[in-house]
Amino acid sequence: MARIVEARRLTPVTKLFRLDAPLIAAAAKAGQFVMLRVREGGERIPLTIADYDRAAGTLTIVVQEVGATTKRVCALEAGDEILDVVGPLGTPVDIAPGGHACAVGGGFGSAALLCLMKELRARGDTTTAIVGARNKDLLILTDELRAICTSVEICTDDGSAGFKGFVTQRLAQLIAGEGPGRPDTVVAIGPMVMLRAIAETTREAKVKTLVSLDPLMVDGTGMCGGCRVIVGGQTLFACVDGPIFDAHEVDFAVGMRRSKQYVRQEKEAVERLACAATPALVEAR
């Protein structure tokens, strides 16, 4: 059980939660994730550790509503309990110190960058965050990122804030020397299509690029192999060997195909949840 100490809507589809989870907060490092379950019979879903506060014993996660379980999580409020939370799982991100690291986030990914940027900044690296959204109302946690990064680059599809265009276009400009300049390492968190686009953006320029993959997972401890991904021609388990991998080695086509294995059932679950909206949400609390 983990009690929610803070719940804050960031956008209509994303919500930030701070959880009372002292053991996990004490061990967490950037790049790791937790798995949680919100009800008996519920699914175990992986969520990136966006931030941690060891002194307060809290853990921050940001959840984007995409299906039944994430909707159930987002129906919870401060004071509610999350049935099971386990972590930190996965291997922390490993970046050589002293360089310029550029983190790129899409969707919940911009939030998931918080503790990474903090860790890198604390040891003296130069840090840039590139965050993108369709329009300025969907941007999340930009103030928090500004407070901890050397620079923050904002991109919106419609130009309502910052650079007009995709994060990949702004990243290409940085690699070409614009703004805060060419990064030594790029780290990206977000949907697989975005990760693939970033891998393509940095491939030719040979900028070291790390991506946090989000395959389907069941246990998160290396026991089921459901999260297997192909990296450098090798089959690896994202939950223990990752979730962060060298973007230029990842087979995104297989990754995206495998993510779709349960689309039919996922749709069914969401429709069912919508029909039963009120009781199911009450039950989830």
Next chain:
Amino acid sequence: MPVKRAEKTPMPVRDPEVRAHDFKEVNDGYTIFHAAFEAERCLRCQDPVCVEGCPVGIPIPDFIHAVAIGDMAGAARILRGANPLPAICGRVCPQETQCEERCSLGTRLVPVAIGHLERFVADWERTQAPAAPLRPTRPKKIAVIGSGPSGLVCAGELARLGYPVTVYEALHAPGGVLRYGIPEFRLPKAILDWEIGVLKGLGVEIVCNVVIGKTLPLDDLFSRLGYTVVFVGTGAGLPQFLGISGEDLNGVMSANEFLTRVNLMRAYDFPETDTPVNVGKRVAVIGAGNTAMDAARTALRMGAEEAMIVYRRSEKEMSARVEEYGHAIEEGVRFHWLTSPLEVVGSADGWVTGLRCQKMQLGEPDRSGRARPVPIPGEEVTIPLDNVVLAIGTTPNPLLTRTTSGLLTTKEGCLVADEETGRTPKPLVFAGGDAVTGAATVILAAGAGKRAAHAIDEALAARG
């Protein structure tokens, strides 16, 4: 020798046509009449060789005699004194290669149904009032990592000896393979829950959702949390893949994934529960151990029209329990012996459509003495399929050993520990079960947990 009935008293089972479509237990269990009748067959041998076949040395003739004279409480006491998980072992032990294989009746007749009787007594015991809770009497705290049979038994024995014990489990529910692997139709979760309840009554604390090596380093159990001894019973949960082409296709799963989705996550109740599992019309399971039989029989229960076993050796080399094999045949599981997978084939959109296999024949014996399967040149088959489940074995999960200094592993990834005591090279760390032996059996894991508990007690007594 008095004249004994030749045959075992048959175990009442549910109709295969019915049971192959639900998850209720296959075996109904002996009634008191079956049990008394079967107990009569035991010769109460002077030199009970059956006991030598039992990894925990249950005084078999004694408990069977108690059944024969109707002293169920006595039988239960004898059983539990030697085996802390009798209701579970009575159901899942491969008796035919252990106690029953040795039984002297077996030389001329069919061995006594020791497993069925063990199950009967343990089930009777569950109808009785639970024992009064115990309070720890000793000051030294012990941590157990993993709640499979080795960890549970080690914790139970230590609690009985008076130690405060905490079990740390990575998953959200305790039991290890007993929870996520062995299906409900062979081992109802209610029985596992009852056994876990007994342990809690003994004062054992079980903490789920803690991955030692991730949430907490093993050494913190000593330094920060004040445990004096740690027992490692983390099992052999890492699934093996074949490394053939097409294993990444949609619809290919390890047996661990398939069974975990169904058992631990209760996919059979989807969408009441939230975790789905893909089961198409035709499912092939690669391998022929208990895990493979469980996966094939589970596939039938999840609605597969055809479930089959694909195995590169022959029926003789199969490692599944005889009873499970028999039940699988009755339920309609099909068997492709001497068939070795070459490639999983798939559709343009990446879903499994079949399994291309090489037909084999038995050749010269290999080093283990088993006939080595060799390809029959030119004989290939492609079996049309919707799912492929891999049940070709598991090895210990390296998660804990990678993050802990002082533990040694073999090249197979097994923890190095003394077979008798479970002592590892790291001071005050003991280990047992599949983590040490590689994938084995419930009773071997339970036995290792029990021996380690007594070795821990001795080690602590010696330290004063």
